[in-house]
Amino acid sequence: MSELSFQSPHRRYNPLRKQWVLVSPHRTQRPWQGEVNAASGFSDLHYDPTCYLCPGNERAGGAKTPVYEHVYVFDNDYAALLPDSPAPDTAGWPELLKAERERGLCRVLCFHPDHSLTLARMEVADIRRVVDAWVTQYGYLGRMHEINYVQIFENRGAMMGASNPHPHGQIWATEHIPDEPAAETAALAEYHQQHGSCLLCDYLKVEQEAGTRPNGRIVCENEGFLAVVPWWAVWPFETLVIAKSHLRSLHDFSEEQCSELADILKQLTTRYDNLFQTSFPYTMGFHQRPTDGHPHDEWHFHAHFYPPLLRSATVRKFMVGFEMLGMPQRDITPESAAERLRAVPAEHFTLKAA
């Protein structure tokens, strides 16, 4: 890679999303008189009597969270989707006011009874229990006849809109395939047809070749998964976790691959926390095969991590202005982000052996 020409503004292409990102490597030198957020520390409360996700507590809707030991799944008391929504009545309306029924379910998955934990600070064996719950839920929900996509995700940290710090994720299952996975489905299918191979299998090889050399984008890996700052990353420290075999969804995972997924999540979130010595905020989630009954051999399981921090534990990247009205723009190269994530210790800064 010719370093020099990548120190100037240029744009890069995301073949999975068919979108461009503007890369302006020199930009973090500008002064910052803007918003400074609070750093997100770790709670040392193992049980919070006011938290509705802690075992034994009452929830706002009046329901009670049982005394659970490992993971706990329930239907969101304020679900954005309902299984029996009626079709909107638009008969005789102008064509430009188009609406459709959207049925679905929203579930909450508590990762652990201990209020103070996060994925980064959990034992791999406990994360494995979370993975098992994801596998089960993907199966249950995906088999429902009116559900064609199961979106599993986690919002970590107040900066990312998590309304409660207790370790938990969400699962939103919908009648229609949402726009993001629908666009990826189209791109994966088109690539498959044109090349006779899988886009992400091919991309995996490209990243393995670039490796961990100064201009490589690999952050960490294990037998089953590779975590990279993708060539087309939008967020400063965005990563893509790619299955090393062509697994279409959680449904295709072996027990070993479930443990490997747990391990790579632990590795990656640990590096994130170590970067700014903080509880690193992010949105993460899986993209995988729609549950619409089609084989979708073009699909390749992966996770996206979208973390907002840019300069420090308190100064984030704002995707506003040009980014909202024009196109995404980033201030450091993906290669330098990967290098920084590789350079931090593999062990969590709060868990160092004495």
Place this chain on the structure above:
Amino acid sequence: MSELSFQSPHRRYNPLRKQWVLVSPHRTQRPWQGEVNAASGFSDLHYDPTCYLCPGNERAGGAKTPVYEHVYVFDNDYAALLPDSPAPDTAGWPELLKAERERGLCRVLCFHPDHSLTLARMEVADIRRVVDAWVTQYGYLGRMHEINYVQIFENRGAMMGASNPHPHGQIWATEHIPDEPAAETAALAEYHQQHGSCLLCDYLKVEQEAGTRPNGRIVCENEGFLAVVPWWAVWPFETLVIAKSHLRSLHDFSEEQCSELADILKQLTTRYDNLFQTSFPYTMGFHQRPTDGHPHDEWHFHAHFYPPLLRSATVRKFMVGFEMLGMPQRDITPESAAERLRAVPAEHFTLKAA
């Protein structure tokens, strides 16, 4: 409109962007233990000696901001785009690592020398001077041979990443048409070809017919412009300002239309501030005809306002999790947002006559 069926989750289509949004009207009832931002008050400093946009002050790069009287334009000292960026050298690279040269310019436009002002609190005559500067800049930059799109925008408020509170906007001009206006160009052209009419001219009529009745989406208007919460709004109080005549760009504006644009911006930002009695944060900007030399008769000038606030001056909507990985989701109907913006006084709450 059949009220009832729109009180349940449903999805709506955005024909300009060819995207869906999930509407979950009942959702704001959920409890909020998440992030609470600082409210954005108004500064009463007319001149801030530490502000690099105040007249006569030194900028971080070493340049000096002159003592300007009305508006002032300069090239961003930390520009994300440069006029002479080289093409990235990707000869022999894997096809999946695609990059392109992106040349361009980033300018800053100070709206007024008074540090304490915002569009909402400026005189219409002064906003008119800002409009004139936009017209001039769109012309200058658009005529440059390597510039094919001119993106004019404003980030208002720390919550929206503005790195300085002084009243100002930005202009980023690029060699390629960025993804957002490129997608709108394609949608407008397709509609034009299929219907023989302009998508936004047709949509304007639909909104004028729905009007300001309880289920209408109009917020305010004047001779030249209509401000609506569009049918497909993503942000809680998002608005679209549509030119009432088929103007392709600022280049087609009469002097009167320039004054009408100034007036509608004053009206709309005043209503925004009055909603939560705060300096309402937002990203706003214009979408208009690309400057690539093609006639683009399909293009219809409009402004997008993307404000983050949801519940109050301090609690925002987070576009995270399902929104980043699936599709945008909103918690109140566009119709109820429009009703609330219509219900506030037309006069700014800080400027009431004694």
